[in-house]
Amino acid sequence: SQKIEQNSEALNIQEGKTATLTCNYTNYSPAYLQWYRQDPGRGPVFLLLIRENEKEKRKERLKVTFDTTLKQSLFHITASQPADSATYLCALDNTGGFKTIFGAGTRLFVKA
Amino acid sequence: NAGVTQTPKFQVLKTGQSMTLQCAQDMNHEYMSWYRQDPGMGLRLIHYSVGAGITDQGEVPNGYNVSRSTTEDFPLRLLSAAPSQTSVYFCASSYGETGRNGYTFGSGTRLTVV
Numbered sequence: 001s002q003k004i005e006q007n008s009e010a011l012n013i014q015e016g017k018t019a020t021l022t023c024n025y026t027n028y029s030p031a032y033l034q035w036y037r038q039d040p041g042r043g044p045v046f047l048l049l050i051r052e053n054e055k056e057k058r059k060e061r062l063k064v065t066f067d068t069t070l071k072q073s074l075f076h077i078t079a080s081q082p083a084d085s086a087t088y089l090c091a092l093d094n095t096g097g098f099k100t101i102f103g104a105g106t107r108l109f110v111k112a
Numbered sequence: 113n114a115g116v117t118q119t120p121k122f123q124v125l126k127t128g129q130s131m132t133l134q135c136a137q138d139m140n141h142e143y144m145s146w147y148r149q150d151p152g153m154g155l156r157l158i159h160y161s162v163g164a165g166i167t168d169q170g171e172v173p174n175g176y177n178v179s180r181s182t183t184e185d186f187p188l189r190l191l192s193a194a195p196s197q198t199s200v201y202f203c204a205s206s207y208g209e210t211g212r213n214g215y216t217f218g219s220g221t222r223l224t225v226v
Contacts, residue, residue: 004154034214043116043202043217044155089154098143098162099170100215102154 002028004103006090012109013080021075021106023090028101030092033066033073038087038105047088048075080110114138118203118218125193125225133188133221135203141216143206144186145170146178148199149220155202161186193225 005024013019023033031052036044050057050066050073057064063076077084087105119134137144145160157170161180175197177189186205190197200222204215 008152032212036214041220043204043219044215046214046216049212049214091155098145098160098168099157101157102147104152104154 002026002092002101004028004090004092004101006088006103006106008104008106010107010109012111015081015110015112017080019077019080019084019108019110021088021108023073023075023103025071025092028071028092028094029068030094032093033064034091034093034100035062035064035073035075036089036091036102038089044089077108080108082110082112084108085110116203116205116216116218118201118221120221121219122222123224125190125223127193127195127225129193131190131193133190133201133203133223135186135188135218136184137186137203137205137216138184139205139207139216140183141205141207142183143208144180145204145215146176146186146188147202147204148172149202150199158188158201190223195225197223198225199223 003026034049035047038044048064050064061078065074087107089105091102093100116137142163146158147155156172159178161167200220202220203218206215
């Protein structure tokens with residue numbers, strides 16, 4: 001069955017460092033991969049989308065890579081700040097599909 | 113611009129009771145969906161709609177009904193609440209092909225069934 005895996009262990013880093021989160025998937029050939037941020041008690045907020053024919057996407061301090069051979073996406077936050085502390089979810093979609101599947105998320109803590 | 117509005121924010125039900133979770137969006141998005149989120153699990157799709165009058169089942173539809181009479185509203189009905197339906201429910205909307213544009217989520221409804 002289709003599966004998305006994100007590191008269930010929280011990631012703790014020091015302010016100013018680069019945070020790198022991993023999203024692995026199996027039994028799926030996504031056309032699009034999305035990353036969301038979720039704060040406690042709130043709904044997910046869309047951050048970035050990358051297509052299967054794109055290797056890398058950037059938005060301000062965020063960078064996403066997408067390796068369809070490894071079936072993996074990496075999500076980087078450079079110059080991290082305590083305000084970046086949240087849970088980050090990855091999600092996959094097929095072309096023309098309406099059934100996006102989500103990972104369980106990785107909790108990020110940035111210490112000042 | 114309110115985005116996606118969900119009501120209520122919190123609800124406690126007794127086993128066997130029914131209720132409707134409300135979801136409204138003001139962005140004229142064709143696509144709307146309901147997800148539930150449980151600890152340690154990803155968001156799981158319950159039902160979705162690609163436009164007014166059109167609905168379809170997601171991954172975990174049992175025990176839930178939906179309808180889409182207008183573009184703006186997409187209510188989720190729990191027919192006979194069970195403790196297994198204790199969860200946080202999120203409504204989401206998108207325009208065009210969902211994978212291309214990302215979702216706008218509501219703030220969620222935290223439901224407890226006792």
